[in-house]
Amino acid sequence: MSPDRSSELAALVGQPASPVRITREAVNRPMIGHWIEAMDDADPIYRSDAAARAVGLSGVVAPPTMLQAWTMPGLRNTLAREAARRSGTAERRTGHEAMMALLDEEGLTSVVATNSEQEYLRPLVPGERLIETQIIESITDEKATALGSGRFVTTRSDYVAVPDSLVTEDADPAALAAQGEPVGSMRFRMLKFRPRAAAPARPPESPAASAGGAPTRPRRPRPAVTPDNAFFYQGAGNGQLLIQRCANCGRLRHPPSPACGRCRSLDWDTVEASGRGQLYSFVVVHHPQVPAFDYPLPIALVALEEGTRLVANLEAVDPADLVIGMALEGRLVAVDDDLSLPVFRPAGTPVPDGGAR
Numbered sequence: 264m265s266p267d268r269s270s271e272l273a274a275l276v277g278q279p280a281s282p283v284r285i286t287r288e289a290v291n292r293p294m295i296g297h298w299i300e301a302m303d304d305a306d307p308i309y310r311s312d313a314a315a316r317a318v319g320l321s322g323v324v325a326p327p328t329m330l331q332a333w334t335m336p337g338l339r340n341t342l343a344r345e346a347a348r349r350s351g352t353a354e355r356r357t358g359h360e361a362m363m364a365l366l367d368e369e370g371l372t373s374v375v376a377t378n379s380e381q382e383y384l385r386p387l388v389p390g391e392r393l394i395e396t397q398i399i400e401s402i403t404d405e406k407a408t409a410l411g412s413g414r415f416v417t418t419r420s421d422y423v424a425v426p427d428s429l430v431t432e433d434a435d436p437a438a439l440a441a442q443g444e445p446v447g448s449m450r451f452r453m454l455k456f457r458p459r460a461a462a463p464a465r466p467p468e469s470p471a472a473s474a475g476g477a478p479t480r481p482r483r484p485r486p487a488v489t490p491d492n493a494f495f496y497q498g499a500g501n502g503q504l505l506i507q508r509c510a511n512c513g514r515l516r517h518p519p520s521p522a523c524g525r526c527r528s529l530d531w532d533t534v535e536a537s538g539r540g541q542l543y544s545f546v547v548v549h550h551p552q553v554p555a556f557d558y559p560l561p562i563a564l565v566a567l568e569e570g571t572r573l574v575a576n577l578e579a580v581d582p583a584d585l586v587i588g589m590a591l592e593g594r595l596v597a598v599d600d601d602l603s604l605p606v607f608r609p610a611g612t613p614v615p616d617g618g619a620r
């Protein structure tokens with residue numbers, strides 16, 4: 264029986280989760296540039312002062328969703344902190360570390376992030392420094408979840424901004440925070456839970472397995488079919504490789520999603536792809552191995568000739584022969600009774616006998 268740390272945990276609620284933290288750098292254009300490049304965000308207010316002024320801002324602003332990015336301590340600092348903690352030379356444990364230790368003592372040793380909410384009060388502009396104050400906002404009683412029994416923990420970060428000129432080497436972060444202007448906040452929620460005992464190996468799911476005769480392999484894992492992507496699997500079942508197209512601007516997109524990333528239109532139709540394309544990238548999976556597949560398992564990112572990309576299995580090719588840019592052609596294969604998927608092979612290669620996996 265694991266100990267109950269409820270009273271110690273309750274005492275941590277409302278307490279600081281970590282020391283008040285000042286960003287290492289002022290909000291700056293190069294970081295904004297990297298971010299919008301990674302996010303493929305073409306909004307000009309993040310790169311052009313003129314465009315920002317045209318919508319009433321004083322100049323370029325940072326994307327709101329970068330809020331947390333500015334205060335991240337960085338890998339080197341994080342590793343140093345962990346090493347100090349392991350060797351017992353860390354200064355005082357943070358509230359967050361104390362809380363995690365108590366939860367571990369209760370046997371809630373697994374963790375999964377559940378959700379994060381950000382609130383933005385005003386845009387961040389280059390030249391200001393952010394200061395983050397983080398508290399433990401709530402720790403629930405132990406609840407039953409699909410993952411196992413555990414407690415939900417919420418931390419809340421409040422962000423204020425100060426001019427870069429106020430931040431000196433020996434500045435006291437908490438004192439500076441008191442002078443800052445609130446710019447946003449973030450709640451981060453996670454579940455600390457008790458891992459289930461390992462389940463015994465399950466028998467194959469294939470219905471044919473119980474019908475006697477030759478042993479059959481387990482069925483391939485099921486895709487999550489939603490109202491957004493059902494057309495793709497229905498099309499595949501009819502032998503068509505259907506790709507979603509924005510009905511407003513015509514851009515193709517895959518995997519399917521509700522809105523166009525370019526014009527934000529919610530209207531869409533589909534085009535039937537030819538199945539011709541190029542090998543844009545690939546991986547060859549060796550581990551972990553799932554019983555429904557053969558290994559090594561080559562998986563392609565296919566650049567379709569229509570102009571979007573698709574992840575699919577490869578067939579009729581030795582992984583050693585894969586070359587980026589090689590021409591591919593695809594077909595739709597019934598991998599079992601109720602699932603058909605596109606599978607690609609080098610262009611000009613004969614279609615292999617039997618079902619592909």
Ligand code: ZN
Pocket residue numbers: 509510511512513514523524525526527528
């Ligand atoms: Zn569009």
